[in-house]
Amino acid sequence: MKRILPFIIILAVLGLALGSAWYLTRSVPSTPTAVGQQASQSPGTQGSPAQQGSVNPGIPGAEPAHSHGPANAPVHLEEFGDFECPPCGLFHPVLKQMEEEFGDKVRVTFREFPLVTIHQHAMAAASAAEAAGLQGKFWEMHNLLYDRQNNWKSQFDVRPVFEGYAKEIGVDVERYKRDLNSDLVAQRIFNDGRRGHSLGVKGTPTVFMNGREVPFDQLLPAEKLRAAIQNELQAAKR
Amino acid sequence: MRKIYVSAALLSLLGLADALYLTVEHLTGATVQCTILSGCSEVLSSRYAVVAGFPLAGLGAAAYFTVFSLATLAAFGYRAAGTLLTPLLSAMFIFSLWLIYLQAFVIRQFCQYCLFSAAITSVLLLLIVIGRFVLKPASV
Numbered sequence: 001m002k003r004i005l006p007f008i009i010i011l012a013v014l015g016l017a018l019g020s021a022w023y024l025t026r027s028v029p030s031t032p033t034a035v036g037q038q039a040s041q042s043p044g045t046q047g048s049p050a051q052q053g054s055v056n057p058g059i060p061g062a063e064p065a066h067s068h069g070p071a072n073a074p075v076h077l078e079e080f081g082d083f084e085c086p087p088c089g090l091f092h093p094v095l096k097q098m099e100e101e102f103g104d105k106v107r108v109t110f111r112e113f114p115l116v117t118i119h120q121h122a123m124a125a126a127s128a129a130e131a132a133g134l135q136g137k138f139w140e141m142h143n144l145l146y147d148r149q150n151n152w153k154s155q156f157d158v159r160p161v162f163e164g165y166a167k168e169i170g171v172d173v174e175r176y177k178r179d180l181n182s183d184l185v186a187q188r189i190f191n192d193g194r195r196g197h198s199l200g201v202k203g204t205p206t207v208f209m210n211g212r213e214v215p216f217d218q219l220l221p222a223e224k225l226r227a228a229i230q231n232e233l234q235a236a237k238r
Numbered sequence: 239m240r241k242i243y244v245s246a247a248l249l250s251l252l253g254l255a256d257a258l259y260l261t262v263e264h265l266t267g268a269t270v271q272c273t274i275l276s277g278c279s280e281v282l283s284s285r286y287a288v289v290a291g292f293p294l295a296g297l298g299a300a301a302y303f304t305v306f307s308l309a310t311l312a313a314f315g316y317r318a319a320g321t322l323l324t325p326l327l328s329a330m331f332i333f334s335l336w337l338i339y340l341q342a343f344v345i346r347q348f349c350q351y352c353l354f355s356a357a358i359t360s361v362l363l364l365l366i367v368i369g370r371f372v373l374k375p376a377s378v
Contacts, residue, residue, distance in 0.1 A: 006310045017258060086272070
């Protein structure tokens, strides 16, 4: 028995490792069916974010915030993002897809959270979006920055690239260039960052759904976030 | 010496879990969240994270599993398994140094999970070297 015991242990660990990997990589468990199953669980066991924990309102961010969707939408998604962050770039089309699918049931707010310690162009990108925002073109710049993240993140000097984007979306480039270094833009980024810190944000993307943080592993792929939103909508009906 | 092999087996399980986590992240298409202190998403989405179409983290998981198997066999008295541990861990250690170099000077971002793996490999090698060459081989 002692001769075969190590082989049994090795096989057990192999089985456990492969089983864990299979369980974690298999297609998304939170399908709409699973949502229905979750909804039938007793409140507090797992359920939707609306059933978990208390809401920390945090301190206010930049006002007016950059938001899409009706103010009274049953689901409010507040994203703290960094335009240079690859997962934020992956999350961007998912969030857009959710907005299209759920329409006026969802309101989306974007908050600046540039991780300047690890992303050299994060602050420049945040400033570019805010400067465009002063001319009413925040979302246009926001979309371009994410859609073309791979084009600019490895550039040495991103200023001419972002000026090109500004021109492309139709903002007054001279005013945009002045606004880039304005106190107003800096203050907006600072206020959003301060709000993020008050809510315990440590990384990006961090998303709060009706004030409760959505775990990072529930944001991607789209099926997971869809299930979380559906859960929240069901909870809101009760 | 048996205690050293048992410790090495347990330690390699930590490495296996770490590498498995990174492999799953790679295979599911999700990348690790950007955090204030971590550049994991940059490291894991770099071209160095894939070797011949295979996730590097997967190779790491296979290596840690091999270390676990050899250490377990050695703990149960299979001497040949213990002998194989030194070259395997040496190769893993050198590869870890190469990955740290890539993070420091090429990608210019550090991933905490990759550093954790390098630390485990270093401790494993140290354990085995101490066990095999500093402690009396006669006690093996």
